[in-house]
Structures are given as structure tokens and as C-alpha cells.
Amino acid sequence: AQSVAQPEDQVNVAEGNPLTVKCTYSVSGNPYLFWYVQYPNRGLQFLLKYITGDNLVKGSYGFEAEFNKSQTSFHLKKPSALVSDSALYFCAVSEDSNYQLIWGAGTKLIIKP
């Protein structure tokens, strides 16, 4: 069965520093991986996805994520954090034989000025 884990409930980063939000997954087939962001009182917004190809995926708002097959990870990164990046971040996974997305529990990202 497919699953996804976000090992950190909360990540605190100072503004201007690089940030990483971790995600690991387990699927039996080829993984399709997604990152979404949820701002307070707003719906989930798509950031980026990995389907195939280059392991480094670039997305919205300067975010990127690196697919690592050997470590079954898909960590979200940004070189320089902004206070406005503070939000709840969700990783989701599906496998090529099952289109249903399985979601992580979310990581709260707090960027301090």
C-alpha cells in the first residue's frame, strides 16, 4: 500500500535562510509526487509535481523539490525564506497504477523575521 510521511510537524526558519520541508514515501510502482501549500482560511494551492525526468523540480513562489529514488524522498526546498512563506505544506503521492492521491499530515512552516 502506498503511504507518505512528513516527519516534522513544524519547521522554524529565520527569514533569508534556506528552508527544507521533508517528505518520504512508499509505493510499489513508480511514484508521482506533489507538494501543496495551505494558507490560513484558504484552499490548498498546487506548488509542484514530479512525474518523470529531471530529479530537481521547480515550482511556484521560488520553491523546488528534489526526487531521490534511493532514499524514497521528495524534500521541498527554497534558497531564501520569506515571512510570507509561513503556511502549512502537504506532500502527496500516488503510484502509476492507482491515481488516488495519498496525503501526508502536513508540516507547519514558520518563517521568523
Next chain:
Amino acid sequence: EAGVAQSPRYKIIEKRQSVAFWCNPISGHATLYWYQQILGQGPKLLIQFQNNGVVDDSQLPKDRFSAERLKGVDSTLKIQPAKLEDSAVYLCASSLDGSGITDTQYFGPGTRLTVL
């Protein structure tokens, strides 16, 4: 381009009462999803429609939850009767054609349901 619309945004009811949520997807999107998001958890898919047909409702508690998508556009999700554990945010999402996982889902703002 208008996004996914949902109403109401907030709803408070007593247990055993009924409640309905409405969703209007992005124009032209064939696939519509209803998710339940309990506080501190990721979304859980309740039901997926392709046009007005059900693709997946395996996680929908059918004894109390029902959903329909008449004419393949708007959708309603109903809970009857509600239980305390139904307190959650109900998210609606749509995608262009649901033809595969490469099809990005776009989410509405959600309806926050509190059952007392």
C-alpha cells in the same frame, strides 16, 4: 479564470442534524473531488466524479454521506445524520479531465463544519 467555489464557508450544527455543502468547479473541468480534512491531518478522498459518474467512492461512509453531481458541473455533498466525528473541513477540488495523475487538482477554500 475563476477558481473552485464552495459554500457555505462555515457551518455549525447539532449532532443528528443534516447538512449540505455545495461546490462549483472550474469551468470545463470534468473531474470533481470531495475531500475530508480533519484538524492535524492531510485530506482524505471521499468521492471522485468524472463528469456526472462516480469514479471512486470507496472511502465515503455511505450510511450517512451522499454526493451527487447532476449535469456534470456543480456538486453537493450531504451528511445525514451528522456525528461529532464529522467535524472537519470539507474540500472540493477539480481537475481538467482526470485522465491520470499528471492532471493537477485545484482546490476551493473549503467548508468548515462543526458538529456540537
